[in-house]
Amino acid sequence: AQTVTQSQPEMSVQEAETVTLSCTYDTSENNYYLFWYKQPPSRQMILVIRQEAYKQQNATENRFSVNFQKAAKSFSLKISDSQLGDTAMYFCAFMKRGGAQKLVFGQGTRLTINP
């Protein structure tokens, strides 16, 4: 079974600062995907960024980037130039590769961006 661990229940930074959210996972699979999802107060799940495990290059999406360390089973999210709208719960998630598969979520990190 796969597990995803987010060790930071809460984080708080000032607007425009850079913040890094941590995520580690455990799996015996070799082919899989990793995701970061954002859940704002509306509770709609929003995909932030995703990474294919077989790709060594770290994924980036505008202000969001990841540091994917496959050997260490680490998948951290860096948010640059943080904005007030980034305030939300952030979930790291794992998915096995191969057809439609379920997502296994971490516990979440509540991120607050202060003005």
Added chain:
Amino acid sequence: GAVVSQHPSWVICKSGTSVKIECRSLDFQATTMFWYRQFPKQSLMLMATSNEGSKATYEQGVEKDKFLINHASLTLSTLTVTSAHPEDSSFYICSADESGTGYEKLFFGSGTQLSVL
């Protein structure tokens, strides 16, 4: 982009009654849909995988007879909470996979807050 519509957004019911939640893919067909439950300030936990035309696959610890899932068409899956009790109060979210790969086009509904009195 593809949209997954989930209804109702919130529902309040009396203990012992049944509640049906719909998850509909609006502009794509989804062979597989997933149902998650989220308690306050907690993460999403998978309840079951819904497969069109076949029985749902339930996660360990989820009561099949209590949480009835029907995936009668490629665009609609329903979750019925039978004989609801206060401990069933939670936020229920569905997701649907457009591409069938799990990676490229996975979409979430907006969720349903169930409150059982």
